[in-house]
Amino acid sequence: MPHTRKGVSLISNAFDAFLSEMLxxxxxxxxxxxxxxxxxxxxxRMESAGIHEFSRYRDLVxxxxxxxxxxxxxxxxxxxxxxxxxxxxxxxxxxxLPQLSAKGTPAAIWSAGCAAGxxxxxxxxxWEELQVKKPYLRLLATDIDAGSxxxxxxxxYRKSSLREVPDALQGKYFEQxxxxxxxxxxxxxxxxxxxxxxxxxxxxxxxxxxxxxNVAFTYFGLVQRLSVAAxxxxxxxxxxxLVLGRTETLPKRIADLFEPAFSSGKIYxxxxx
Numbered sequence: 001m002p003h004t005r006k007g008v009s010l011i012s013n014a015f016d017a018f019l020s021e022m023l024x025x026x027x028x029x030x031x032x033x034x035x036x037x038x039x040x041x042x043x044x045r046m047e048s049a050g051i052h053e054f055s056r057y058r059d060l061v062x063x064x065x066x067x068x069x070x071x072x073x074x075x076x077x078x079x080x081x082x083x084x085x086x087x088x089x090x091x092x093x094x095x096x097l098p099q100l101s102a103k104g105t106p107a108a109i110w111s112a113g114c115a116a117g118x119x120x121x122x123x124x125x126x127w128e129e130l131q132v133k134k135p136y137l138r139l140l141a142t143d144i145d146a147g148s149x150x151x152x153x154x155x156x157y158r159k160s161s162l163r164e165v166p167d168a169l170q171g172k173y174f175e176q177x178x179x180x181x182x183x184x185x186x187x188x189x190x191x192x193x194x195x196x197x198x199x200x201x202x203x204x205x206x207x208x209x210x211x212x213x214n215v216a217f218t219y220f221g222l223v224q225r226l227s228v229a230a231x232x233x234x235x236x237x238x239x240x241x242l243v244l245g246r247t248e249t250l251p252k253r254i255a256d257l258f259e260p261a262f263s264s265g266k267i268y269x270x271x272x273x
Contacts (some may be wrong), residue, residue, distance in 0.1 A: 015039050018054040020059065026072055027199050027224035041074050073145040075219070080118045082125075082157075083164040084213075085246055088265040092209075093126045095262065096241050100208045101127075106136040108207040110235065113160060113215035114141035117152025118161055120191045121183050123211070125173050128187075140204060142196035149193050155183035198228050203235040210235060210242050217248035229254040236270045243267050 017036075019030045044114055046057045047158065049067070061068050083089045100107040101193055109127075111120040120141035127137050143149050160179055162170060174181045198216055216228040242258060244250070244266040250258060258268035 006054045014054045015042075018042075018058055019146055022058060022071070023075070024221065026075065027221055028075055028219050029221045038075065042071070045070065045074060072220050073147070076246070080115045080214075081164065082118045083122045084119065085265070086164050088243060088246075088267065089122060089126060091262050091265050091267060092123075092243075093129070094266070096209055097127055097130055097134065100137075101130055101132055101134045103208075104135060106138060107146070107209075108138040108205065108237075109140070110204065110207045110211070111139070111141040112196075112210060112212040113150060114143045114193070115145075115148050116157070117141060117148075117155065117191070117193065118157070119211060120152070120193075121173075121187060124187055124190055125169060128173075129169070133259055137190075139191050140194065140207075141191055142194050142198075142204065144195065144197050146195055149195055152191075155186070155188045156180045157183075166177065177193070198231070199224055203231055205235065206237050208237050208240045210240070213243060214245035214248070217244055217250070222251060225251045229257070230272045233257045233270060238270065238272065239269050240269055 015132060016030075023030045042057075046052065047058065048052075049057070051057045051060065061071050074172065091170055100109075109123055111123060114120050120139060124137075124139055127134065127139075143152070156177065165174075170181070174189055175184060176182075194204070198212075199220070210232055212228070212232060217225055220228060234248065235253070236242060241261060246266060248266060250268070257271060259271055261267045261269040
């Protein structure tokens with residue numbers, strides 16, 4: 001039986017109350033979420049546990065650490081694809097990656113919030129496509145969701161994820177396996193995937209380039225954004241670059257650590273000193 005308008009309103013109110021109560025302890029901002037998309041994911045999780053009321057699921061999350069982590073993973077999962085926002089990768093390939101290569105010393109790049117690995121593999125492909133002599137590249141990709149990291153390590157994707165990959169690169173770096181496209185083994189082995197919580201774990205090292213797109217500066221509250229921005233700044237080498245998502249901005253209190261590096265794309269450079 002379809003929901004009445006009053007019934008839908010009550011469900012919506014109950015869900016809004018659930019988000020308002022459960023998200024702040026995770027450091028997440030309720031206003032950042034598209035209600036329909038996140039509700040669908042949470043309801044599926046609830047139904048798998050045999051629960052149909054948000055109040056009962058709230059109680060389960062409060063008392064079950066495993067379920068708490070499961071909910072947290074649902075809340076920060078992002079959808080990505082190869083070479084997402086191609087203008088950003090054009091600037092990286094034309095300006096940033098050649099600078100890292102020209103140093104002549106081992107380079108390091110971090111994909112923070114890597115989801116299923118498309119961004120990290122795109123970076124590796126862009127690095128391999130540089131028409132210069134290249135030093136060793138350490139490429140770290142991190143995410144809080146273990147399931148996403150498993151998919152990333154497997155490196156198998158649907159055709160839709162490759163729609164921005166030129167045909168020549170598809171043939172060079174992917175192998176078709178039925179309806180899926182598999183990243184070639186030598187590329188998969190060149191990316192290190194690791195589980196990491198941006199709010200709890202410390203810096204994983206020093207990098208010449210960090211991409212942190214569509215996670216921390218979209219979903220986190222202000223205090224948490226400040227904390228993550230400071231950690232990212234501390235993780236950059238002198239003059240290193242930070243890339244945010246297309247609609248994201250740095251918190252004003254931390255913006256003086258960085259300066260816009262290029263006219264296009266949300267690419268910042270760490271200020272000297």
